[in-house]
């Protein structure tokens with residue numbers, strides 16, 4: 568690798584080990600999947616908000632990653648490269664789904680499927696009030712357009728650096744910042760509204 | 769330290785992933801810079817909000833196997 572540049576100290580991965588020829592063997596590639604499945608699955612889940620769909624998409628994403636592995640150039644951390652592929656794949660899927668059947672509002676508010684899944688049963692220690700507050704906040708987050716939700720999730724949930732977010736989403740750094748600000752405002756307004764309405768009841 | 773460098777480090781700071789000297793740089797900058805102080809506050813609030821309220825399901829146990837099956841089939 569001739570183009571290897573010095574990378575900043577806060578590097579999640581020391582070297583692009585994932586690119587080693589050994590991982591061209593599918594059996595070894597499963598180690599790569601094991602290492603990154605949680606971050607990819609979680610990201611995709613937050614984009615589509617449907618457990619089974621996230622499962623299918625994550626599988627397809629890793630199959631793509633396997634095919635594209637030789638083109639990874641280590642300019643960004645491997646996790647960022649993965650998330651870029653994941654984001655594009657998830658966005659293609661949501662666009663297609665929107666075009667095919669579901670009107671936009673339905674996509675934004677669709678959460679009935681996820682609730683059926685046993686993963687989402689609230690712990691018993693959580694009272695009914697906390698459950699509905701949680702639901703309120705989730706609704707506000709999932710009502711954000713996918714592009715805005717993506718920046719919020721990457722920045723505040725996964726703690727990804729701004730430059731890496733720009734790379735993952737394929738947009739300029741300035742757009743990342745303005746999108747974060749806009750999403751933050753929308754979310755804060757929605758939450759303030761929600762809490763106001765609740766306190767009136 | 770530039771504002772962007774600080775803002776890049778804020779989430780790591782909040783997660784306790786920064787070493788002493790770097791953490792101190794972030795703290796100092798945030799004390800002096802209104803923009804970064806605002807970003808720090810927002811980050812603190814939103815990180816907690818997301819981590820405490822979003823469902824963060826684990827991927828299915830057999831995911832790696834399923835991927836390998838797909839990859840081998842497509843070969």
Ligand SMILES: [Zn+2]
Pocket residue numbers: 770771772774797801802803804805
């Ligand atoms: Zn600053």
